[in-house]
Amino acid sequence: MAFLMDDSRPIFVQIAERIEDDIIEGVMPEESQVLSTNQFAAFYKINPATAAKGVNKLVDEGILYKKRGIGMFVAEGARTKVIEKRKEQFFEEFVVTMVREAKKLGISAEQLTDMIKRGDNA
Incomplete structure (x- = not known):
């Protein structure tokens, strides 16, 4: 999952694209749990709000969904959608x-x- 950030584009967009890449490549299959926003923030050394913005972008698009109290998951049909x-x-x-x-x-x-x-x- 490691990749270098590109200064020319917003970090939250890059986080969302990285998750999408992992979904396309099968690293994150449908119905699998994704890292928490705090884990993304720690891994990439970014503000948790920035990580949350990238994850929430995918939630808004129906690619990820939240299970209250459990975490974020890849939605059914997400790979096709991406x-x-x-x-x-x-x-x-x-x-x-x-x-x-x-x-x-x-x-x-x-x-x-x-x-x-x-x-x-x-």
Whole structure:
């Protein structure tokens, strides 16, 4: 679960993304308990309120849920939900940008497809 924090993005977002990564990779299966906000805070040496903000972001999205007095757990269907969310983000952040730049440079759809295939073999 260890990773380096990136100064260019809010820490709470990075905490949420790290949990999502662990859900996608199967490190945190559905219905498994996740670290407490205090454990996240101690592990990453951050303010507990920041850790709570990252965890609560995922609660708000239905990826995690709280069991009163017990802790936080990965929701049923969370992996599928996270993958779909990430696919949409990938489309918005990379595909749309790439297609716009390709159009600007006069790269045809066929040329772009060839470039993608070539990149897959790199």
